[in-house]
Amino acid sequence: xxxxxxxxxxxxxxxxxxxxxxxxxxxxxxxxxxxxxxxxxxxxxxxxxxxxxxxxxxxxxxxxxxxxxxxxxxxxxxxxxxxxxxxxxxxxxxxxxxxxxxxxxxxxx
Amino acid sequence: xxxxxxxxxxxxxxxxxxxxxxxxxxxxxxxxxxxxxxxxxxxxxxxxxxxxxxxxxxxxxxxxxxxxxxxxxxxxxxxxxxxxxxxxxxxxxxxxxxxxxxxxxxxxxxxxx
Numbered sequence: 323x324x325x326x327x328x329x330x331x332x333x334x335x336x337x338x339x340x341x342x343x344x345x346x347x348x349x350x351x352x353x354x355x356x357x358x359x360x361x362x363x364x365x366x367x368x369x370x371x372x373x374x375x376x377x378x379x380x381x382x383x384x385x386x387x388x389x390x391x392x393x394x395x396x397x398x399x400x401x402x403x404x405x406x407x408x409x410x411x412x413x414x415x416x417x418x419x420x421x422x423x424x425x426x427x428x429x430x431x
Numbered sequence: 432x433x434x435x436x437x438x439x440x441x442x443x444x445x446x447x448x449x450x451x452x453x454x455x456x457x458x459x460x461x462x463x464x465x466x467x468x469x470x471x472x473x474x475x476x477x478x479x480x481x482x483x484x485x486x487x488x489x490x491x492x493x494x495x496x497x498x499x500x501x502x503x504x505x506x507x508x509x510x511x512x513x514x515x516x517x518x519x520x521x522x523x524x525x526x527x528x529x530x531x532x533x534x535x536x537x538x539x540x541x542x543x544x
Contacts, residue, residue, distance in 0.1 A: 364435070364522050364535025365474070410474065417481065417529040418464075418490075423473035 325349070326413055326422035334428045338400050343409055343425045346393040351413035351420075354387055354394045359408040359424070401429045433457070435536035437523050443542045444513055452508045452539045456525030463506050464526075464533060465498055469519040477521075480506065481529055513543045 326347045335341055345354070353372045357365035369378050371387035371394060378385045382405075384397040394411055406429050412419040436455045444450050456463050465477040476490040480500045491497070495514075500506040510517055520540050524533040 363537050364524070366535070367532050370532070412474075417462075418476055418479055418487065419474075419533065420476070421466075421474035423471065 326411055326420055328409075328411060328422035328425050330425060331423065332426045332428075334430070335401055337402055337429055337431050339429075341398050341401060341427070343396045343398075343427070344393070345395065345411035345422055347413060348392065349413065349415075350391050351415055352391075353414045354391070355412045355414065355419065356385055356394070356396055357410040357412065359410060360406075365408075365410055398427075401427075403429045403431050405429050435523055435525055435534050437521075437536040437539050439539060440537065441540045441542075443544060446515060446543055447512055449509065449511045450513055450541065452510075452521050452523075452541070454506045454508070454523030454525075454536060456504065456506070456523070457534055458504075460525035460527055460534075461503070462526045462529050462531070462533075463500055464524045465506070465508050466522045466524065467492075467519045468522055468538070474522065477508070510541075513541075515543045517541060518543045 329344045353370055355370045356368045359365040369385045374389045374391045376387045382399045386395045408424045408426050410421055410424045412421045438453045461482045463480045466474045468474050478498045479487040495511045498508045520538040522538045524535045526533045
């Protein structure tokens with residue numbers, strides 16, 4: 323069974339702070355995706371990383387895929403209340419996704 | 432364009448009853464997925480359809496769960512003889528093809544009393 327461990331499970335910060343969320347596994351994935359989910363809605367894809375060592379930037383969000391394609395991180399710079407939500411990582415193999423349990427981020431004004 | 436839609440948005444049922452949950456994928460998407468999301472458990476893969484191929488049922492938790500996809504479009508997830516542990520949000524997603532970006536519906540919140 324492929325497992326993805328996300329940490330921390332919950333993060334409460336003030337607007338303007340920086341944060342990093344981690345996604346770790348003992349398994350190798352062909353690609354890794356990050357989603358954000360808001361209450362009452364389905365997850366929305368933020369980014370897909372494919373190559374080991376790859377770094378992608380999406381405005382204030384920086385995503386990194388580990389060299390061995392087993393782990394990933396999401397760094398948010400100068401967090402805003404609009405960043406509040408559940409952040410999920412998902413590893414892809416053989417057509418299906420394995421999701422982590424998510425990191426709930428709360429950004430207060 | 433229209434996204435993935437699911438119905439009903441909420442369903443409350445008594446233990447032992449059967450329920451049907453519906454998913455309308457994005458038109459033209461060949462892959463359709465069902466997931467279950469429980470509090471503190473993340474998204475659990477249930478079943479996956481790709482075109483006309485036999486579905487991947489490896490995630491179904493018991494034989495009380497089944498799903499079909501008619502005409503390569505609409506899908507129905509059926510849970511027979513519901514149990515309290517079936518209470519969760521059931522999410523459907525579709526993608527243009529396997530491993531392409533998955534677009535999720537808003538989910539159906541199922542409560543078994």
